[in-house]
Each structure stands twice: as C-alpha cells, then as structure tokens.
Amino acid sequence: MTVPNITVTAAAAEALTRFHQPDEPHTLRIELMADGSHGLAFDERAEADMSLKLDTLGQFEMIMAPETAERADGLVIDFVDNGEHQGFRFDRPTESEPTMTDAEKAAVIASLGATSTPQIQLSSRAYQMFVEAIEGEGGPADYGILVRARRMGGTNCNYELDVMALSTMTEDVFRVEQDGFVMWCDKISARYLNEITIDFVEEDGRAGFRFESEALQNGWQDARATKLEALIESEINPGLAAHGGYVRLLELIEHTAFVVMGGGCQGCGMAAVTLQQGVKQRVREALPSIEHIIDTTDHAAGLNPYYQKA
16 A cells, blocks of 8 residues: 655644643544545554654654545645634645635625615514613614524524614614614625514513514525535535534525534534535535535534634
8 A cells, every 4th residue: 555645734733732632542543535524533543544654743643544545645734823713724636725714705795695675574562672672771862673683594593682772883784764763684684584573472481582484484495405405414414423523504595505513523623624625525516506615613612623713
C-alpha cells in the first residue's frame, strides 16, 4: 500500500496539542469517507490501520484505515483563525473549494428576504396583551413589538416577540401599522409572517401567544425541498450517524438551503468540512440548482466547538 503524502501545518499541530486530553491515546485517527465526509479524533489503533509519523505532529502518531490511506494523498490539515471563528480545515486537491465567509453568507441571506410588507392579523386578546406590554414599557410613542420568525423544517417555525424601543428599528425592516402601535420584522421573518394570525391563549393552566399559518401547515411547497429532505435522511444521515451526528433541513429559499447540524456534529472540529465537502458534494449531484448550503448551527454550544469565539 502506498503511503499517502499528508501535511499537518504547525497551527493544526499546536491546536491538536491543546485539545488533547490526558486520558486520550496519542494516536490520531484520520477518516476520509467515499461521500467526502471526514473524521478526526484521538483513537486506539486497529490491527489493519496504517500508521504515519510526521515531524509536525511531535508526540502524536497518525493512524488510518486502508481505504482512507488510498484517498488521503495530498491532504493538508490546517487550523484557521479569522479573528472571530476558529477550526480545523481539510484541503484535498480534487475536492476543496472556498468556504463562504461570514460577509458572503450575510449577503446571500440579505438577498432572500421578502419584498413586501406582511399582513399580520391579531386576535382581540393578542392585541390587548400587546397594548398592555407596550404601555408597561413607556407607551406607543416610544415602544413597539418586534416579531421574528425562522423556519425549522417542513411544518415548523420558531417565533419570537419582544417589546422594543422604536429607536432600535432600522431602515431595512418592514413596519406593520396596528391601531395604536407599531410592529416590525426583518425581511427573512416577513416570509413566514404574511397572512399569519397571532392569538393569546390560556388553557390547561398555561398561557402564551399562538401563531397560526395555513401556508406552513401545508409543508414544503418546493418539490426540491422534499427531495433534499429525503436525500438527507436516506443517504447523508446514515453516514453521519456512525459518528453520532446528523443534518436537518430547515428551509430552502430559491438557490439556498439552510441546515442545522446536531448530535456529534454540533461543536465538532470537522463540522465545516463535513458540510463543505461531504454534504454539499452529494447535494450538488442530486440537486444542481441548489448553489449554497448555509449551516445555522450554534457550534459554540458543543464540546470543542468549530465556531468558538477567539
């Protein structure tokens, strides 16, 4: 078997030293799956493993299964820090592509907002509760209701309501006039708030606002979303399950899919690589019209998060 040419940069070696725990082995397992996904973890050597000593790794020895060794020639493992986010990066000559910067993601998201003010209906009880909340803060001359909405799959959406000072309202939002006060929302939220009804209900000893959207109840309206969700469940997640992780589709807008990574993928140092070179590659093959896949995961909440504050 040919020994692969693998480069571990000094930055990556230093990060591995920092992340290594005293009770972990000094053998570092590299995995490169056929679907493009990757694995990187301290692990015990198996009988069939190939081992590789690199000067930059110092005390650590790299191990890999034969199938990984066949795919690993030319692999470069780096650790990047852009001042806000940190994480490992795998570059493979035949597969690597630029990772979207935060600014590029923001530009894509901004382009997907609604173009018209949403029509929001309030029940009499919800209206009363909003008026009381605004009066409690200082009155409608200075305060209003900020509404946020983010789709969380075919029939689910997360909604948030806040009493906010009108001075915080920016120009790039939709202003929804009510009788006596103002509501506003960002342009992505507006996609899920049109023709929605907000009620305030009290039942079984609990009370709260309820959002009712007929459009959301009907599930995915884009056949590509149904196909992408099926692809994730049937092909992508079974591979990630071996590492305790999963991917879930939150929304598909035009040429951009929004996903969340969970389980072992949340906080994983390889999450960005798995998304970039594993998930994206398979999605492009099956659904070439999807140009961007944006990870919305809060990786900072996981162990050894990929996205951790510098």
